[in-house]
Amino acid sequence: MENAGIYIHIPFCLSKCSYCDFTSVPLNDTVGRYVSSLLKELQIKAHILRDYNIDTIFIGGGTPSAIESEHIGNIIKTVYDCFAVAKNAEITIEVNPGTVDKYKAESYNYLGINRISMGIQSFDDRLLGCLGRAHTGENAINTVKILKDSGFNNINGDFIFGQPGQTLESFLNDLKTASELGLSHISMYGLIIEDGTLMKRWLDEGFVKLPDEDLEREMYHQGIRLLSMEKYHQYEISNLSREGMECRHNIGYWRLKPYIGAGLSAHSNIGSKRFWNTSSFAEYFKKIEGCEMPVEDEENLDSETRASEYIILGLRMNEGIDYVEFENRFGFDAKKRFGAVIDKHRRGGLLTKSNTHLRLTKRGMDLSNIVEIDFLP
DSSP, X not given: OEEEEEEEEEOEESSOOTTOOSSOEEOOTTHHHHHHHHHHHHHHHGGGGTTEEEEEEEEEESOGGGSOHHHHHHHHHHHXXXXXXXXXXXXXXXXXXXXXXXHHHHHHHHTTOOEEEEEEEOSOHHHHHHHTOSSOHHHHHHHHHHHHHTTOOOEEEEEEESOTTOOHHHHHHHHHHHHHTTOSEEEEEEOOOOTTSHHHHHHHTTSOOOOOHHHHHHHHHHHHHHHHXXXXXXXXXXXXXXXXXXXXXXXXXXXXXXXXXXXXXXXXEETTEEEEEOSOHHHHHHHHHTTOOOEEEEEEOOHHHHHHHHHHHHTTBTTOEEHHHHHHHHSSOHHHHTHHHHHHHHHTXXXXXXXXXXXXXXXXXXXXXXXXXXXXX
16 A cells, blocks of 8 residues: 555644744644534545555644643544554654653653654844743753654754854854754754744844844755764754654655645545645634534646656755656656756756756755745746
8 A cells, every 4th residue: 555644734833933824723622622623624634545554643723732642642542543554653742842741751661753843043032032932941951852852763853043142152062962862863953934923023023133134045055064063864844853863754745655634724635636624723613613624715727737746856855866766757757848947047057957867956955945836836
């Protein structure tokens, strides 16, 4: 059977971060009703993946660790009841520092969760305050220790660079601390200022100032260099890991592997169809209670569009695009179909190609948006 993934969205957080535009709400008394609806949605959608082998499960948010571990247990049990889950499935849960105690960590281990993704962002309390994070650097260090003591050895830490008031030294110190804690995977993302966020308002009103573009790029390159020296290997623009600890679920996204999403705003991608759930609690509850899929909209993608997406997403990975794999999947030669675009960006120093693969150069990773636009259908 073909492999597929499942994403499950938990929209509850202890508080809203200043930069966040994800579908999330403060923790409230609707948690029980939401989880019950989520279980029913998984049952409703079970037929979609009846011919697939589930090899990755990702419980994201929001802050899944903000809700009781009993709820997480019911979610995982329902997934196993409704789908064919592989014995070696990667099962990830997102957590925030300070929301996981010894009981929760041991519960996650008992439930078969084998990967933790933690939103650390920084160990610097001053920077965390500006981001609106509900934890301190000490909380983060203690949470990693609790998880490791409970048997977890596959722990990712998310970090943000390009924050207001952040220096190159403070960012590199964050990465050094992460390495010293023995994290198996590190994701480092440049801060993106989204419309409608508190951070956007602060920026517009002059309350905060971002590092300039040169410093932001220096943080990225020096960060990659430091982590490489600490035996992390970069396998995607923003992601590095110890050997064999790459995130299989995210690789599935970049390789256009089939997946379904459950919960508010969750997306699904099966065959030529992409569809996504409503972001309204009221609409979500109404549809689930009526035994309907809570889908807000959908689109059917032709082969040309999917081929373009495959290249755009695949180029994010250091491995790049395998020409033979591409032709086997889409039935035509990428070098011929996209030859003009490939030649343009090779001349510009953003792409490099061999007889077998197409990849972004180091400079191309900095300017990947420019390359991506030209591959759009």
